[in-house]
Amino acid sequence: MSDPASTAWRSDRSRPVNPVAMPGWGPALRRGLMMRCPSCGTTSAFEGYLKVRPECPHCAAPLGRVPCDDAPPYITLVIALHFIIVCMLLADFDGGMNWIVSMAIFVPLTLVVLLGMLRPVKGITLAIMLKNNMLRPVTATTNVKSADRSSGRNG
Numbered sequence: 001m002s003d004p005a006s007t008a009w010r011s012d013r014s015r016p017v018n019p020v021a022m023p024g025w026g027p028a029l030r031r032g033l034m035m036r037c038p039s040c041g042t043t044s045a046f047e048g049y050l051k052v053r054p055e056c057p058h059c060a061a062p063l064g065r066v067p068c069d070d071a072p073p074y075i076t077l078v079i080a081l082h083f084i085i086v087c088m089l090l091a092d093f094d095g096g097m098n099w100i101v102s103m104a105i106f107v108p109l110t111l112v113v114l115l116g117m118l119r120p121v122k123g124i125t126l127a128i129m130l131k132n133n134m135l136r137p138v139t140a141t142t143n144v145k146s147a148d149r150s151s152g153r154n155g
């Protein structure tokens with residue numbers, strides 16, 4: 001009878017080689033925070049407010065294949081709403097603030113903080129995922145793009 005340890009199935013734990021030359025963690029995170037390409041840092045990683053470029057025009061980093069999805073909005077909400085709640089508690093410490101004044105201050109402040117944080121947080125998320133080589137497979141991306149083109153949708 002054969003040794004059960006040698007025939008047991010093992011998952012493939014080897015990591016594919018990162019197709020992009022990435023800097024260390026410090027520069028990559030700094031470039032992400034500055035909303036630039038985490039690999040080269042010369043061009044913007046975005047082509048709209050939140051739309052990530054499919055590929056960096058300078059270093060050809062596959063930015064569009066990084067599956068950020070819902071992580072940046074989630075992280076932004078967790079950080080920004082904790083900040084807003086602390087501000088609200090400090091502002092209404094004695095309980096005397098009118099609710100209309102409170103709404104007039106904190107609703108716009110919440111919107112400004114959320115919209116201001118979302119893009120840098122997405123840049124950092126992009127840098128972390130690209131540094132860890134977390135990319136969508138090439139075939140899935142190309143299939144989605146060709147399907148979008150054939151149906152006339154843009155983006």
Ligand SMILES: [Zn+2]
Pocket residue numbers: 037038039040041042043056057058059060061
């Ligand atoms: Zn680049």
